[in-house]
Amino acid sequence: MQEVIRNITHSPLWMALVGAHFVVYALPAWIVAFIRLMTRRTGKGERILFVFFTGALSLEVMQLSIDGFRFFGEETWGLPRYFGVFAPLLWIWVAFILSSAWQMFSGWRRIVLRGLILAGLAWVLISQNILTLRRFYGYGARHDAIVAAQRIAPVIRSDYKGPMRQSVRKTTLAEYFSNRRPVVFGDFAAAAWMVRGQSEGALQGRGLCPYECDYLFVRVGSGYGGQNVVDSSKYSYVRSVRGGLGTEWRLFRRRHVPSP
Numbered sequence: 001m002q003e004v005i006r007n008i009t010h011s012p013l014w015m016a017l018v019g020a021h022f023v024v025y026a027l028p029a030w031i032v033a034f035i036r037l038m039t040r041r042t043g044k045g046e047r048i049l050f051v052f053f054t055g056a057l058s059l060e061v062m063q064l065s066i067d068g069f070r071f072f073g074e075e076t077w078g079l080p081r082y083f084g085v086f087a088p089l090l091w092i093w094v095a096f097i098l099s100s101a102w103q104m105f106s107g108w109r110r111i112v113l114r115g116l117i118l119a120g121l122a123w124v125l126i127s128q129n130i131l132t133l134r135r136f137y138g139y140g141a142r143h144d145a146i147v148a149a150q151r152i153a154p155v156i157r158s159d160y161k162g163p164m165r166q167s168v169r170k171t172t173l174a175e176y177f178s179n180r181r182p183v184v185f186g187d188f189a190a191a192a193w194m195v196r197g198q199s200e201g202a203l204q205g206r207g208l209c210p211y212e213c214d215y216l217f218v219r220v221g222s223g224y225g226g227q228n229v230v231d232s233s234k235y236s237y238v239r240s241v242r243g244g245l246g247t248e249w250r251l252f253r254r255r256h257v258p259s260p
Contacts, residue, residue, distance in 0.1 A: 147244030149190035186217030
């Protein structure tokens with residue numbers, strides 16, 4: 001199944017139509033919707049829903065194409081966040097499949113069929129969600145960063161004495177930012193998330209964040225955003241913690257930020 005998902009989501013166009021909507025649900029939903037439309041079994045409401053869904057996808061494709069994205073290329077990064085928001089509309093056809101199958105047959109055959117449906121949903125929940133999240137957060141660099149962020153969050157909250165909001169909010173064409181503080185730069189934006197502040201955004205290390213950071217949270221040995229040396233004239237050392245892999249992380253405060 002994972003191999004099938006990888007092949008389908010390799011193309012940007014297929015990602016927009018299927019991959020961004022969770023493949024396990026999207027494929028049967030598209031098939032059922034297409035069959036019902038071709039066999040004229042749909043009512044007015046269902047046809048309106050299909051037009052609305054496909055129209056929303058088309059408008060998103062048009063917007064990204066105008067911005068220069070190539071849907072016949074190979075880059076698929078970021079597409080799920082644009083197209084995945086429409087997934088619940090497509091999944092209505094999955095609900096139709098399951099509700100129809102739930103009422104089929106009688107006696108022991110109905111019991112067996114309902115058992116298979118529940119087993120299938122359990123498989124989706126466990127293998128495609130619980131275990132996937134465990135793999136995603138359970139080891140590797142991301143796990144290391146998240147554990148380190150959890151351990152440094154209380155330190156940041158007790159150390160930071162500045163305002164909780166920026167006086168002005170700036171944006172760039174390439175990224176979105178809030179006016180929340182403290183502003184914490186660090187891998188995966190984990191530390192900023194833990195203290196409900198502002199991170200550098202997804203384009204970390206490219207200098208696009210409109211705000212200066214209040215704190216810099218750096219993994220020793222790998223640096224941050226191509227920066228291997230912390231300038232002591234701009235930052236003061238606060239504290240070190242260990243990440244999930246046992247690596248050392250160091251927190252630095254920008255010198256203009258008030259200290260306790």
